[in-house]
Amino acid sequence: MDQGDxxxxxxxxxxxxxxxxAAREAARALARxxxxxxxxxxxxxxxxxxxxxxxxxxxxxxxxEQARKNGQDAALVDRLTLDTPAIEQMAEGLEQVAALDDPVxxxxxxxxxxxxxxxxRMRVPIGVIGIxxxxxxxxxxxxxxxxxxxxxxxxxxxxxxxxHSNQAIAACVxxxxxxxxxxxxxxxxxxxxxxxxxxxxxxxxAYVDIIVPRGGKELIERLARESRIPxxxxxEGVCHVYIDEAADPEMAVRIADNAKTQxxxxxxxxxxxxxxxxMAPKVLPEIGAIFANKGVEMRADEASRRLLPGAKAxxxxxxxxxxxxxxxxxxxxxxxxxxxxxxxxYGSQHTDAIVTSDRSRAERFLREVDSSSVMVNASTRxxxxxxxxxxxxxxxxxxxxxxxxxxxxxxxxTQKYVVLGHGEVRR
Numbered sequence: 001m002d003q004g005d006x007x008x009x010x011x012x013x014x015x016x017x018x019x020x021x022a023a024r025e026a027a028r029a030l031a032r033x034x035x036x037x038x039x040x041x042x043x044x045x046x047x048x049x050x051x052x053x054x055x056x057x058x059x060x061x062x063x064x065e066q067a068r069k070n071g072q073d074a075a076l077v078d079r080l081t082l083d084t085p086a087i088e089q090m091a092e093g094l095e096q097v098a099a100l101d102d103p104v105x106x107x108x109x110x111x112x113x114x115x116x117x118x119x120x121r122m123r124v125p126i127g128v129i130g131i132x133x134x135x136x137x138x139x140x141x142x143x144x145x146x147x148x149x150x151x152x153x154x155x156x157x158x159x160x161x162x163x164h165s166n167q168a169i170a171a172c173v174x175x176x177x178x179x180x181x182x183x184x185x186x187x188x189x190x191x192x193x194x195x196x197x198x199x200x201x202x203x204x205x206a207y208v209d210i211i212v213p214r215g216g217k218e219l220i221e222r223l224a225r226e227s228r229i230p231x232x233x234x235x236e237g238v239c240h241v242y243i244d245e246a247a248d249p250e251m252a253v254r255i256a257d258n259a260k261t262q263x264x265x266x267x268x269x270x271x272x273x274x275x276x277x278x279m280a281p282k283v284l285p286e287i288g289a290i291f292a293n294k295g296v297e298m299r300a301d302e303a304s305r306r307l308l309p310g311a312k313a314x315x316x317x318x319x320x321x322x323x324x325x326x327x328x329x330x331x332x333x334x335x336x337x338x339x340x341x342x343x344x345x346y347g348s349q350h351t352d353a354i355v356t357s358d359r360s361r362a363e364r365f366l367r368e369v370d371s372s373s374v375m376v377n378a379s380t381r382x383x384x385x386x387x388x389x390x391x392x393x394x395x396x397x398x399x400x401x402x403x404x405x406x407x408x409x410x411x412x413x414t415q416k417y418v419v420l421g422h423g424e425v426r427r
Contacts, residue, residue, distance in 0.1 A: 012192065012194050012196040012197050012200060013196070013200050015192070015197075016190075016197055016200035016201055016204060017200075017204065017207070019155050019185075019188050019190065019207075020128070020155070020204045020206070020207025020208060021207060022185035022188065023128045023153040023154070023155050023185055023186075023188060023207060023208070024127070024128055024153070024207050025183070025185065026153040026182075026183040026184075026185040026186040027125065027127045027128050027152060027153040027186075029182065029183050029186070030125065030148070030151045030152065030153055030182065030183075030186055031104075031124070031125050031151055033151065033182060035102040035104075037180050037181065037182065038098075038102070038148055038149055038151070038180070038182075039098040039149075040179070040180040041148060041176050041177050041179065041180035041182050042094045042095070042097055042098035042145055042148065042149065042176065043094070043095060043098050043176075044175070044176035044177075044179035044180060045094050045141070045144070045145070045172055045173050045175070045176030045177075046090075046091040046092070046094040046095050046098075046176075047091075047176075048171075048172035048173075048175045048176055049087060049090050049091045049094070049141065049169070049172045050087070050088070050091050052168070052171070052172055053084065053087050055168055055171075056082055056087055056165065056168045056169065056172075057082060057083075057084075057087070058168075059164040059165050059167065059168035060080070060081065060082040060137070060164070060165045060168075062164045063080055063137075063161060063162050063163065063164050063165050064077060064080060064081060066161070067080055067161050070161075072161065075265070076135055076161070079135040079136050080135055080136070080137065080161060080162055080165070082137055082138070082165055086138060089138065090138050090141040090142070090169070091141075093138075093141060093142055093145065093392060094141060094145045096391055096392065097145040097146060097149050097391060097392055097409075098145075098149070099391075100149065100391040100392075100409060101409075102149065102409075103123045103150065103409050103410045103413050104123055104124065104125060104150065104151045104413060105122065105123065105124075106122065106123045107120045107121065107122045107123075107418060108120060108121055108123075109121050110420070115424050115426070116421070116422055116424045117419050117420065117421045117422075117424050118419065118420040118421075119417060119418075119419055119420075120417070120418050120420075121415045121416065121417055121418065122415065122416055122417075122418045123410070123413045123414075123415055124151070124413060124414060124415065124416055125150055125151030125152045125412075125413055125414075126150075126152055126209050126210050126412060126413060126414050127152060127153070127209040127210075128152065128153045128154065128155065128207055128208050128209050128210075129147050129152045129153070129154045129155075129208070129209065129210050129211075129212060129412065130154070130155045130156075130157070130201045130202070130204075130208045130210070130211045130212070130229070131143045131147075131154060131155070131156050131157070131211075131212045131213075131214065131394070132157045132198055132201065132202075132211065132212070132213050132214070132215070132219070132223065133156075133157070133158055133159065133213070133214035133215055134158070134159040134161075134214070134215040134216065134219065135159050135161060135162060135215075136162070137158065137162040137165035137166050137169060139156075139158065139214060140156055140158060140165075140166045140169040140170060140173070140189060141169055141172075141173070142392065142394075143156055143212075143394060144156065144173045144187040145392075146392055146393075146394050146408070146409060146412060147187070147394075147412060148177075148182075148186060148187065149409055150409045150412035150413050151413070152412055153185065153186045153187070153188075154186075154187055154188070155188050155190065155201060155208065156170075156187065156188065156189045156190065157189075157190040157197060157198055157201055158189065158190075159193075159215075160193030163193050166189050167189060167191060169189075170187070170188075170189035173187045173189075174187070198223075199226065202223055202226055202227040202228065202229055203226070203227070203228045203229070204229070205228050205229050208229050209229070209230075210229065210230055210231070210232060211223065211227055211229045211230070211231045211232075212231070212232045212233070212394055212395055212407075213231060213233050213395075214394075214395050217235060217236060217322075220233055220234075220235055221235065230401075230402070231399075232394070232395060232397045232399065232402070232403055232407055232411070233395070233397060233398075233399065234267065234348070234350055234372070234395070234396050234397055234398040234399075235348065235398070236267075236322045236348040236350070237266070237267030237268055237269070237271070237322055237348060237350040237351065237396075238271050238272065238320065238321070238322050238346060238347050238348040238350065239259070239267075239268055239269065239270050239271055239272075239347075239348075239350055239351045239352060239353075239380045239383075240270065240271070240272045240273075240274055240339075240342075240343050240347060240352045240353070240380075241255060241256055241259050241270045241272075241273055241274070241352075241353045241354075241355065241379075241380060242274040242275075242276075242333075242336075242339040242340075242343070242352070242353070242354045242355070242365070243256065243273070243274070243275045243276060243279050243283055243355045244276050244279065244335075244336060244339075244354055244355060244356035244358065244361055245276040245277075245278040245279045245335060246356045246357050246358035246361060247276075247279055247283075247355040247356050247357065248355070248357055249279070249282045249283050251355060251377060252279070252283050252287075252355045253283055253286050253287055253290070255353070255355055255377070255378065255379050256270070256273055256283075256287050256355075257287065257290050257291075258379040258381060259353070259379040259380045259381055260273070260291070260296060260328050261290075261291075261294050261296065261326075262379070262381050263381065264323075264324065264325055264326050265324045265325070266324075266381070267322075267350060267396060268350065268351050268373075268380050268381055268382075268383040268384060268396075269323075269324070269380065269381065270328070270353075270379075270380050271321065271322055271323050271328065271329060272319055272328070272329040272330070272331065272342075272346065273287070273328060273329070273330045273331075274330075274331055274332075274333050274339045274342060274343075275304070275330070275331075275332050275333070276332075276333060276334070276335050276336075276339070277303065277332050277333065277334055277335075278335075280303065280304070280307060280332045281307060284304060284307040284308060284330075284332075285307055285308070288307065288308040288309075288310070288311065291328065292310055294326070295326050296326045296327065296328055297312065297326060297327045297328070298310065298311035298312065298327075298328055298330055299311065299312050299313070299314040299315070299318045299327065299328070299329045299330065300312070300313070300314050300329070300330040300331070301313075301314055301330070301331045301332060303331075303332035304330045304331060304332050308330065311330065314329055314330070314331070319331070319342070319346040320346050322348070336354075336361050336364065336365065339354075340364075340365065340368055340369055343369055343371075344369075344370070347371065348398060349370055349371045349372060349398045350371060350372060350373070350383070350396065350398055351371060351372065351373040351374075351375070351380045351383040352369050352371045352373075352374055352375070352380070353374075353375035353376070353377075353378060353379070353380050354375070354376055354377075355376075355377055356376070356377070362376045362377075371398075372396065372397060372398050372404045372405040373405050373406075383396065383405070383406065384406060385406035385407070385408045388405075388406050388408075390406055390408030390409065390410075391408060391409065392408060392409075393406040393407055393408050394407045394408070394411070394412060395407055397411070402414070
């Protein structure tokens, strides 16, 4: 049966179990698939997306019309829109994943033991991945491509606001899987907007191995409370740039500007700027002028406000806040130790950077700041799977088990021990 033709009755739990059983069976087939077959499926999906561009835009218009009727804000409508460049970007993204090295089956660390056996570790698929996301229909293609290349089946549950768009993209994905002779159940998109489907998905530990949430804090907090399945997630991106007293002032200004204003609504955007008191008079006035010119509201402590006449007084809560907007928190600190103490207290273990020419301070920052990405003399905006050379990412994890930081193909696999023997027996 075509996965897209399944009718969703009132028995949401039963429907989700059916998806789960089909995904588990498909995962076994994908684990056997070679790289050439997976890449053929990915390229076929890209071709289908291009060929059905008009159908995708027609489905997207229905979602956009409903979003406007519901009074959704302009930012959500923008994320929801599938225009011609966005459709081409989805297709190109699938082709880029096809061009990436396949991690599955790679054996590393092989070493011979005194007994004669050789012991190593092999990269293998996780199995079935459930992905829950909001607004952006392009995630349907991105997630399908990454999961497939890593040898995993996936169950995708997009937001209700993108239901028509996601189903149209799913049809392209299924066609690509058929072309390559892979089971269509390797990628299933939940065909209902009922919230009960999410509740079922995150408790189906018999069928689903990992949950990946992509969305706002409220969604991820709910899933973290209710899920019975391990998750790859980050809750917030309260990212810091610390300008050390040994920083190059010109570099510091450039990095602070880029980390905040290159894009406001991303999880790796700087939300708090920390400046050593010896450096503050050299950089804060210029940084403040740039922020003011770009319409960035500054929330600052008393020492910073003496150098930033237009800044508002910061509250304690401001330093905990992920603004995702043209707002920035600023604080002058005594030096490196106070900066790291601030990050430990207020940060979210996502991405933090130091600007300094002092190698020993840079090394301390790298060792002691407990975040998934820690940077020296670079903008936090680089914390991204593509920029890290992963090709693409399914999301960013601030957890410490399995995957941490941007999660690409390798993060969607796990490892098992393999032993190569020559007839050895244990004595």
